[in-house]
Amino acid sequence: MRVVGIDPGLKTTGYGVVAVGGGALSLGEMGIVSTRQRDPLPDRIQKIYKDILALLEETGPEVAAVEKLYSHYAHPRTAILMAHARGAVMLAAANYGIPVASYSATMVKRSLTGNGHASKGQVQRMVEAVLGLKNPPEPDDVADALAVALCHLNAAERPAVAGRRGK
DSSP: OEEEEEEOOSSEEEEEEEEEETTEEEEEEEEEEEOOTTSOHHHHHHHHHHHHHHHHHHHOOSEEEEEOOOOOTTOHHHHHHHHHHHHHHHHHHHHHTOOEEEEOHHHHHHHHHSOTTOOHHHHHHHHHHHHTOSSOOSSHHHHHHHHHHHHHHHOSSOOOOBSOOOO
């Protein structure tokens, strides 16, 4: 099974492809999609959509794992901007024809570290260890994307997924 983990953000969207076969994990492509803050919002959303769709076409995952939208009452604007990026990612997955699984940040942390309130550094070190990397993946957006992909692979009970594979 090949999973693409995606950490959606309007400025930086991280991604990482992880496959499991024969009991072994392997790391595929990882990186970021960046948009320029000075560009109009519709152009930024379109760039995220096009780049993620191209990634899906290139890497052929069977499922996309995305972190659930988190909203803090003190920062509603951040949640709204993240929702735009998340929507572009979900549209790309739907148009490619793969399901999308969503996980809360707490679930991702618990899946990798056993602690739903683990620090970002702890999660990064676990991603590094599980994937046998020499260093923690950078930037943080890539580490977060790989963490959500690993969470999907580790999930004992799969959540309901949206969409069906159309290819």
